[in-house]
Amino acid sequence: MATETAPAPTETDGAHDHPAHLEHHFVSSKQQFDSAKLGMWVFLITEVLLFSGMFVAYAVFRQWNPEVFVAASNTLDQMWGTINTVVLLTSSLTVALSIHYIKQDKVKQCVYYLLSTLGLAGVFMVIKYIEYTAKFEHGIYPGAAFDPHGAHYEHLAGMAAAPQFFSIYFVMTGIHGLHVVIGMLVIGAIAFMAWRGSFSSEWYTPVELTGLYWHLVDIVWIFLFPLLYLI
Amino acid sequence: MSTTTQDAPVEDEAHHDEETNYLNHDTGIWSWLATKDHKRIGILYCISLAVVFLAAGILALFMRAELSAPGETIMGNETYNQVFTMHGILMVFLFLVPSIPAILGNFVLPMQIGAKDVAFPKLNLASWYVYMAGAILTIAALLTGGVDTGWTFYTPYSSTTGGGVLWMTAAIFVAGFASIFTGLNFIVTVHKMRAPGMTWNRLPLFIWGIYATSIVQVLATPVIGITMVLLILEQTMQIGIFDPALGGDPVLFQHFFWFYSHPAVYIMILPAFGILSELIATFSRSRIFGYRAIALSSVAIAMLGFLVWGHHMFVSGQSAISSIVFSLITYLIGIPSGIKVFNWVATLYKGSIWLQTPMLYALSFLFLFTIGGFTGIMVGVLAVDVQLHDTYYVVSHFHYVMMGGSVVALLGGMHYWWPKITGRMYNETLGKIAAGLVFVGFNLTFFPQLVLGSRGMPRRYANYAERFAGLHELSTYGSWVLGAGLFLILGYALWSLAYGEEAPANPWGATTLEWTNVAAIPDHHNFKRTPLVTRGPYDFHLADEVFGGGDGEALGDDVPRIPEPAPSAPTEDDTAASASA
Amino acid sequence: MAHDGPHIVPKSVLLRVFGGLIVLTILTVAVAYVPLGPLGVPVAIGIAAVKASLVVLFFMHLKYDNPVNALTFTIGTIFVIVFVAITLLDTAFRGDLGNVNQRTVQEIQAEQERAEQRNEALPADSLRIAPADYPDQERGASMSTEGGS
Amino acid sequence: MGDFWLPEAASTMAPEVDSLFNFVTVVSTILLVGVVAAMLWFVYRYRRQDPGERPAPVEESKLLEISWIVIPTILVLLVFNWGFKSFIKQKTVPPDAYEIRVQARQWSWTFEYPNGVTSDTMYVPANEPVKTTMSSSNVLHSFFVPAFRVKQDVLPNRYSSVWFEATKKGTYDVFCTEYCGLDHSEMDAAVKVVSRERFDQWLKESATPTDIPLPRLGEQLYSQQGCQGCHSLDGSDMVGPTWQGLYGKTGHEMADGSTVTVDENYLRTSILQSGDKIVQGYQNVMPSYSNLSEREVAGLVAFIKEQSDQEPPQN
Structure with a gap:
């Protein structure tokens, strides 16, 4: 390749600054942003397929034991479920607003809405904790420890597939809750970075990607809520 | 920034080309362990996978030794069960699934599309570390009592048996992420990082193969992840999803498992298709016949591959209606594979065929994969599968596809890209001898197993009836020949690293960018300038740079061809336009 | 790169979408109290799908985004449906040709116990596939029906 | 060929499965030989003779491509259909099985x-x-x-x-x-x-378990075979004569007026050919128990013997 060492034409180079966030192997900020976003979408569908396994388990056991699933579902607290749905939907709105503002360089509002999201996620987890402990008190555990007692739950003891319902319930909401916790950590970090002024309308990729992740967590709950609590 | 040259420090350039390359621009163990260079990550993967392949291969030789005669020969049932389980798990999850994408995909893909790196280099490195974490968990499983469930982990045996099953399922869960990271990276890279002029129709078929693979990796791997999580919960908390004693359904586990593991077969074979297209085109110096058919059939196979998992379950107790549907779709997927074979053979027609070692592997592949395909049709026939399921016929069938297909293609690809990876040539004579040994040894090992299986020899048997003894013995002899061939390859590969002849930039006269526009040993940033692509990947008649000026002047095999790279990209607008295409 | 700034979803749109989501949430809870019979599940999933689409299209910006991202997400969704649907194709028709019993042994035994309690004979077809009426402890009990003339 | 590939065929399904197996094997072999022959011929015929060769690109043939899509499709659908029909047969249990x-x-x-x-x-x-x-x-x-x-x-x-x-x-x-x-x-x-x-x-x-004494076997059979429905052990009269004191009885009166001595031979005949000798006052309703094994008959006889304390006179 000795013949190819002539310096490259540099006519456009001088006119172009090299933003700090641009990694060397990308040609432009747009390419980097588009790549990151496509990467995130691809990651999101892996998440969707991860949850799909549990939806399949739910569908199969529900189809085999529809009455048991209805009976078991009725022991879940619809009020807490509905409140949590509203909480998560609101947190989705706040995260969307934080992206809305960072695109306009309004860093303060962005941080404010990110922190709101964090707070709502915290509320969601607290409610989840209340629900879990209420179940544990009555011997509703996943798996072998399943031993329902108490007036509201006793009738589950003799039902063939009731343990399956609650196993699926705990696994689904547990893995979903794990995603909420991870989301909280990420949102916290992003809020901190935003507060430090790391983001602007020029570069806000991490905020955007975190938002996408958070919306997916919301979408999963949108399906979990009716399946587990309502029908 | 518009051109790529600005990354290469101008003052260095005079020395740069001769002396620094991706191997020596930075040294020390840390420069490798912290590298974000796709080429170095490819090599890290190559070393790890070679160790795994060696371990799993030695286990296979032990299995064949045990089976050389009926009764107990060198190990008891318990050991044998652990050995075949480890062979399967190592080969499938830790070798075949990552193999071609992680080694050759990592090394070649960015160069072939004219990119400086994959889209997410850090994620790429993370993929290797996650893979290594999976490997360590596998070792933990061995230390905690080993695993004897078979690589399929069928419940309730896997959820009730002790030993290292818990660690092993965790290992597979973790290793899955390595696979997801690689696939995600490649999808984005192919979409967003192509050089100007590198349209979808000009992508080399290796890229198409890897791209289709990546789709499967991304869509299927999460399901094995959740399956393993549920299995772990079944073991630890008895959640009763898969264990029939607790009201679960063991057949449901098989659905979960095969929803990943059947597409995983395509994770293993699609990149092999890609390699084969490169080899056939380069060594017959002709345009791939039916480029579009091969490219699109890869994607079609990737998608259809998700609809056929139940053909592993014809006798499992699933409903007959699903068996019938799965069987029908299985046939439809056989057709794109057949089209590929016909197209490759047609590519040879009126070519200029050069029988170097990689081409010998390509021709072996055509033979072995065709047998693998036809036996696949056989086991897809509903009524016949009832006889053949879980016998040596199936064992032989998937070895014809996985070993005769994927591994042979990988060997061909490793020989083909060896000069580019190491900058050295391997010994051609030894290469041909080894290719011959692998071919003969493979058939001697696995053809008898086809006959054994159709005669009713069940798989996963440590011991067998006297009437199967002759063919088993033959198969064991074959495994020695195959092993000898593979060890010979290992030997001359190591020899070549130290003493091999220095390789020219384009020893095969290939036309894809990694040969024409990259130095003999690639630069750290791959290209001096981002290339501008003006022709298809196999347009040998247009590829003047391959022939040193296009005057048709005859060059000796030993004369290094001087590549004249395609021109560099003129403006950033073109780059951006193509990148966002 | 001279592009004309990022696309910004107007605040009004975000708020309207949020309003829609809340309304749909109330709707789905309300519908749960209406006895819809077999339609209950599809209606609930339908409402959830509409809500999810709203989130994907507006909150996640997919309506304005690169079509490749939309394609990616669509393919992911399709494969979830494939996974659920084809698995149900097995579990819903398990035992369709009689080579596997549709019901588990537990279920059959539970039914037998109920039948014994009611002092009734079992349906003939469950006897046919589950001959649990000659368990080990009563060996030879049914000999007269088999060997007798 | 079937003998080489397949084990002995010993069921009604086997010939059907085997012919399908053989069909696929034969078609596959023909296609495999065709593909490999074409491959080897091309490799030989178009081997590189000059390192600088630049063969002219070959025009793609739509007809060829379509034909190798359509023909295999027809073949596999044929095989599918065949396999499908056999599968249904394989899985459908005949009602009288x-x-x-x-x-x-x-x-x-x-x-x-x-x-x-x-x-x-x-x-x-x-x-x-x-x-x-x-x-x-x-x-x-x-x-x-x-x-x-x-x-x-x-x-x-x-x-x-x-x-x-x-x-x-x-x-x-x-x-x-x-x-x-x-x-x-x-x-x-x-x-x-x-x-x-x-x-x-x-x-x-x-x-017939061989490990229990004959009388106990007879006792089991007494209930299992339904003897107790007609023959009492306590002397009460049912559909058939009671077994109490039956054995050893002399002058047992038959419907045809003859008399017999109840010994082992008589009991054996009554069990196996029940219609031969009908006791006076009873109907000919007892089924023949010719399905019983030798040992079972002996067991029943031994049990009946136990119900009586007399022996038939030796003569």
Whole structure:
């Protein structure tokens, strides 16, 4: 390749600054942003397929034991479920607003809405904790420890597939809750970075990607809520 | 920034080309362990996978030794069960699934599309570390009592048996992420990082193969992840999803498992298709016949591959209606594979065929994969599968596809890209001898197993009836020949690293960018300038740079061809336009 | 790169979408109290799908985004449906040709116990596939029906 | 060719499966030979003779491409259809099939017959459809008889079944083909195909435990065979004569006016050919128990003897 060492034409180079966030192997900020976003979408569908396994388990056991699933579902607290749905939907709105503002360089509002999201996620987890402990008190555990007692739950003891319902319930909401916790950590970090002024309308990729992740967590709950609590 | 040259420090350039390359621009163990260079990550993967392949291969030789005669020969049932389980798990999850994408995909893909790196280099490195974490968990499983469930982990045996099953399922869960990271990276890279002029129709078929693979990796791997999580919960908390004693359904586990593991077969074979297209085109110096058919059939196979998992379950107790549907779709997927074979053979027609070692592997592949395909049709026939399921016929069938297909293609690809990876040539004579040994040894090992299986020899048997003894013995002899061939390859590969002849930039006269526009040993940033692509990947008649000026002047095999790279990209607008295409 | 700034979803749109989501949430809870019979599940999933689409299209910006991202997400969704649907194709028709019993042994035994309690004979077809009426402890009990003339 | 590839065919399904197997093998071999021959011929004919060769690009042929899409599609759909029909036949149990219950466990098989006989070897009558109802007591197993071309996974907590009609007498292997742990490879059994007569005899003999004393066997049979419905042990009169004090009775009056002495021979005849001698005052309603084995008859006789304290006069 000795013949190819002539310096490259540099006519456009001088006119172009090299933003700090641009990694060397990308040609432009747009390419980097588009790549990151496509990467995130691809990651999101892996998440969707991860949850799909549990939806399949739910569908199969529900189809085999529809009455048991209805009976078991009725022991879940619809009020807490509905409140949590509203909480998560609101947190989705706040995260969307934080992206809305960072695109306009309004860093303060962005941080404010990110922190709101964090707070709502915290509320969601607290409610989840209340629900879990209420179940544990009555011997509703996943798996072998399943031993329902108490007036509201006793009738589950003799039902063939009731343990399956609650196993699926705990696994689904547990893995979903794990995603909420991870989301909280990420949102916290992003809020901190935003507060430090790391983001602007020029570069806000991490905020955007975190938002996408958070919306997916919301979408999963949108399906979990009716399946587990309502029908 | 518009051109790529600005990354290469101008003052260095005079020395740069001769002396620094991706191997020596930075040294020390840390420069490798912290590298974000796709080429170095490819090599890290190559070393790890070679160790795994060696371990799993030695286990296979032990299995064949045990089976050389009926009764107990060198190990008891318990050991044998652990050995075949480890062979399967190592080969499938830790070798075949990552193999071609992680080694050759990592090394070649960015160069072939004219990119400086994959889209997410850090994620790429993370993929290797996650893979290594999976490997360590596998070792933990061995230390905690080993695993004897078979690589399929069928419940309730896997959820009730002790030993290292818990660690092993965790290992597979973790290793899955390595696979997801690689696939995600490649999808984005192919979409967003192509050089100007590198349209979808000009992508080399290796890229198409890897791209289709990546789709499967991304869509299927999460399901094995959740399956393993549920299995772990079944073991630890008895959640009763898969264990029939607790009201679960063991057949449901098989659905979960095969929803990943059947597409995983395509994770293993699609990149092999890609390699084969490169080899056939380069060594017959002709345009791939039916480029579009091969490219699109890869994607079609990737998608259809998700609809056929139940053909592993014809006798499992699933409903007959699903068996019938799965069987029908299985046939439809056989057709794109057949089209590929016909197209490759047609590519040879009126070519200029050069029988170097990689081409010998390509021709072996055509033979072995065709047998693998036809036996696949056989086991897809509903009524016949009832006889053949879980016998040596199936064992032989998937070895014809996985070993005769994927591994042979990988060997061909490793020989083909060896000069580019190491900058050295391997010994051609030894290469041909080894290719011959692998071919003969493979058939001697696995053809008898086809006959054994159709005669009713069940798989996963440590011991067998006297009437199967002759063919088993033959198969064991074959495994020695195959092993000898593979060890010979290992030997001359190591020899070549130290003493091999220095390789020219384009020893095969290939036309894809990694040969024409990259130095003999690639630069750290791959290209001096981002290339501008003006022709298809196999347009040998247009590829003047391959022939040193296009005057048709005859060059000796030993004369290094001087590549004249395609021109560099003129403006950033073109780059951006193509990148966002 | 001279592009004309990022696309910004107007605040009004975000708020309207949020309003829609809340309304749909109330709707789905309300519908749960209406006895819809077999339609209950599809209606609930339908409402959830509409809500999810709203989130994907507006909150996640997919309506304005690169079509490749939309394609990616669509393919992911399709494969979830494939996974659920084809698995149900097995579990819903398990035992369709009689080579596997549709019901588990537990279920059959539970039914037998109920039948014994009611002092009734079992349906003939469950006897046919589950001959649990000659368990080990009563060996030879049914000999007269088999060997007798 | 079938002999090389496939094991002995000993069921009605086997020829059907085998012809399909052979068809696919033959077509595959022809295509394989064609592909490899073309490949080798091209490799030889177009071998590189000059390192600088630049062959002209070959025009793609739409016709060729379409033909190798369409022809294989037709072939595989043909094979699918054939396999599908056989599969339905394989899976549809004939209604009159004789049922054998199969219990699988780590690592053995037990075969249980409708009369309660259990065996670790499977006996089946030739030329009759047989259905297995199988379940497992722990993990997955699979019931495989290569000679019959049948295989079906055996699941815990669920009954699965196969059916077959054996056509050739002989002994064949039963294998477990679903990996089930340590001694998976030792989990085999034999299936013996015998004539119906031989089968019935085996069933009867096996049903007769040899390890209990004859009178106790008779006592069991008394209730199992329904004797107690007609013959009392306490002297009360039922449909048939009571057995109390029956044995050793002389001058037992028959319907035709003759008298007999109740000895072993008389009892034996009455059990096996019940219509021969009808006791005065009773109807000819007793079925013949000719299906009982020798030992069972002896057992019943011994039991009847116990009900009496007299012996027939020796003469």
